[in-house]
Amino acid sequence: MDPSSSSSTIPLAVTGASKRFGQVHALDGASLDVGRGRLIGLLGPNGAGKTTLIRAIAGRIALDSGQIALFGRPLTPRDPRPELGVVPQELAIYPLLSARENLEVFGRLYGVSGRALADRVTWALDWSDLASRAGDPTKQFSGGMKRRLNIACSLLHRPAVLLLDEPTVGVDPQSRERIYEMLGSLREDGMAIVLTTHHLEEAQERCERVLIIDHGRIVASGSVPELIADTLGTSRTLTLTLAAPLPEMAEMPDGVTMTGDRRVLRAPTDGAHVDRDVARVAAVAARSGVAVRDVALTGASLQDVFISLTGRELRE
Amino acid sequence: MIGTIVRIGWLNLRRDRVAQALTFVLPILFFSIFATVFGNQRNPTRKVSVAVVDEDHSDYSRQIVAALQAEGGLSVETTVSKDAPEPLDRAHAEALVKGGTLPVAIVLPKGLADHAQLWSGSTGDRVAIQLLADVSDPVAPQMVQGLLQKVSFTAAPQMMASQGINLFEKYSGPLTSEQRERFDAWVHEPSASRGTAPAQSSGVSIGLPIDIVNVMQPAGTGNDSTISFYAAGLGVMFLLFSCSGNSGTLLDEQDAGTLGRLVGSRVGLNGVLTGKWIFLTLMGTLQLCVMFTWGALVFRLPLASHLPGFAIVTIFTAAAAAGFGLLLATLSRTRAQLSGLSTIVILTMSSVGGSMFPRFLMSDTMQRIGLVTFNAWALDGYLKVFWRQAPLVDLWPQIVVLAAMAAVFLAAARVFARKWEAA
Numbered sequence: 219m220d221p222s223s224s225s226s227t228i229p230l231a232v233t234g235a236s237k238r239f240g241q242v243h244a245l246d247g248a249s250l251d252v253g254r255g256r257l258i259g260l261l262g263p264n265g266a267g268k269t270t271l272i273r274a275i276a277g278r279i280a281l282d283s284g285q286i287a288l289f290g291r292p293l294t295p296r297d298p299r300p301e302l303g304v305v306p307q308e309l310a311i312y313p314l315l316s317a318r319e320n321l322e323v324f325g326r327l328y329g330v331s332g333r334a335l336a337d338r339v340t341w342a343l344d345w346s347d348l349a350s351r352a353g354d355p356t357k358q359f360s361g362g363m364k365r366r367l368n369i370a371c372s373l374l375h376r377p378a379v380l381l382l383d384e385p386t387v388g389v390d391p392q393s394r395e396r397i398y399e400m401l402g403s404l405r406e407d408g409m410a411i412v413l414t415t416h417h418l419e420e421a422q423e424r425c426e427r428v429l430i431i432d433h434g435r436i437v438a439s440g441s442v443p444e445l446i447a448d449t450l451g452t453s454r455t456l457t458l459t460l461a462a463p464l465p466e467m468a469e470m471p472d473g474v475t476m477t478g479d480r481r482v483l484r485a486p487t488d489g490a491h492v493d494r495d496v497a498r499v500a501a502v503a504a505r506s507g508v509a510v511r512d513v514a515l516t517g518a519s520l521q522d523v524f525i526s527l528t529g530r531e532l533r534e
Numbered sequence: 535m536i537g538t539i540v541r542i543g544w545l546n547l548r549r550d551r552v553a554q555a556l557t558f559v560l561p562i563l564f565f566s567i568f569a570t571v572f573g574n575q576r577n578p579t580r581k582v583s584v585a586v587v588d589e590d591h592s593d594y595s596r597q598i599v600a601a602l603q604a605e606g607g608l609s610v611e612t613t614v615s616k617d618a619p620e621p622l623d624r625a626h627a628e629a630l631v632k633g634g635t636l637p638v639a640i641v642l643p644k645g646l647a648d649h650a651q652l653w654s655g656s657t658g659d660r661v662a663i664q665l666l667a668d669v670s671d672p673v674a675p676q677m678v679q680g681l682l683q684k685v686s687f688t689a690a691p692q693m694m695a696s697q698g699i700n701l702f703e704k705y706s707g708p709l710t711s712e713q714r715e716r717f718d719a720w721v722h723e724p725s726a727s728r729g730t731a732p733a734q735s736s737g738v739s740i741g742l743p744i745d746i747v748n749v750m751q752p753a754g755t756g757n758d759s760t761i762s763f764y765a766a767g768l769g770v771m772f773l774l775f776s777c778s779g780n781s782g783t784l785l786d787e788q789d790a791g792t793l794g795r796l797v798g799s800r801v802g803l804n805g806v807l808t809g810k811w812i813f814l815t816l817m818g819t820l821q822l823c824v825m826f827t828w829g830a831l832v833f834r835l836p837l838a839s840h841l842p843g844f845a846i847v848t849i850f851t852a853a854a855a856a857g858f859g860l861l862l863a864t865l866s867r868t869r870a871q872l873s874g875l876s877t878i879v880i881l882t883m884s885s886v887g888g889s890m891f892p893r894f895l896m897s898d899t900m901q902r903i904g905l906v907t908f909n910a911w912a913l914d915g916y917l918k919v920f921w922r923q924a925p926l927v928d929l930w931p932q933i934v935v936l937a938a939m940a941a942v943f944l945a946a947a948r949v950f951a952r953k954w955e956a957a
Binding site for chain 2: 307310329355
């Protein structure tokens, strides 16, 4: 449960969502909730059920069982979802229409009209940094510009919850950075955001909570440090790089290992005893009269957690 | 909401020059080629159905009717229907021709036997046989006229001979008594032993006078009928192509993800299909208007004098074509699939339904088969407007069928489009 939300005001709550396509369990009791101003990353290998979950929340798929609720209001697929904005993985914009025309069209389709529509279009063009190209056909846009417009088209009706399916796929690092800046401004306004991504580093850096889905189930949920601690513990690896190889007769304390060229020493440690373990391993070098050139402390990554939980690389 | 869908279609069409060319330029090009090449085309021979009205009720007129019935190239009708023995009258026969049931009707007028002039120099009042003709069929009236000339001799050779002798005596002096006796004996011989007299002419014309009455276009507007056929035929065929092509935007939007956005919005799938259908109907109406206007400007097609009928048939034709295009698109899963499917279906429908070759020149069986196609009903509507000068109320069968087709196509498209809704 998201700590920022009380049960009555949770913008988005999914409980026990299940969906089968033939013999395949696309969703198998998946549950999640998202509070106001939260950015949640939904990770999973291909076919794990990410897009199915997004489509179910958007009303494009009818669940076999389970419930989806927006602000405590249970939904069927046919129920309107005015609080929801959905950004599909595809560039769902009209290439022959200009950025402004695309925004106007989708704004009208989502019930915005008149002065309000004009204001929202102006806001969206500024927000997505496309005001200077507002009149150009979008087929002339770069991938990053199209991605930004793709997101903006889903925001004209001021949704409180935003679902993004792979919002940064196929864009360069600068555009990716710009997109996360845009999402950050939405969070500051209190929008609840759920995104799927293949970029583990992005999820690790940008999302305050990460949900790992596999075989249609949420197998882990929490902040990245929490996930690492819960999955792999607090263990870290201490690495000392030496200026010269250790002599043959040098004694190795328990738990300390040495590489074949006798220049690197490694030892496990944890967050509570890093200083003690650094001193213990450094003493091995000091006793042999070999200087220490570098010290590194590495922890488990989200990728380690992911592989540990799913048994697969993310892109498999 | 629906207006927004229409606006999307319009903006896309406005920006897509290829679509504009396919929609407006290519049909005109094809139409111009066909109209130029086939504008004076005449059809091959076939058995002609003809109504015969005997107002004379003389032995001579009955002999002509019998001779016509014996002609292998004609299918003669003399009664109101096969079940009713009531003989045809002039009004009924004309109605049959105007309604397209028959291409020609022959009226043997009262006094024909008394005043028939097989030789142009004969004395007496001139009474002409009338041929009530549908000029939409350029062959039948000519064929019937020729056969009528033939039977006018073979049916009553003694009359032709008597009138010929009278004409001879008029210009060369009377026959001797011996010559007159021999001639009278020959005239009264049984016809079987006399044989048929060949029609010869040297300086004087022979045969019954025949007036051809164009019951479709009394004013005689020349070749307009053929031009309007090609305008309608090609217009409808390209209308189907453009509607199916534009309906393919559904598949493009499905691929791009915009369809999901549209369906997920307030407008929903029903609104999307309705909006697309309205846009396609408007586009199709515009396309046919452009086509017929071009025909009017360049080929003197009488559009201005047929505007109300043209407007009604065009709107319902475009509506049905729009529904058909949406049906093809919802049946397909990819653009390539739609392209292949529509090419095959539309060309087949167009050939059977009369877009490429007039149905009235096809066999009766083929004409009946053609009625299962969309093209046949649309073209019949245009034929009624431009050829048969039919009043608006007479268009109801075509309008009802086209409206029903539009409804059925749309309903079927809605069923097949369920794949784009929540699974």
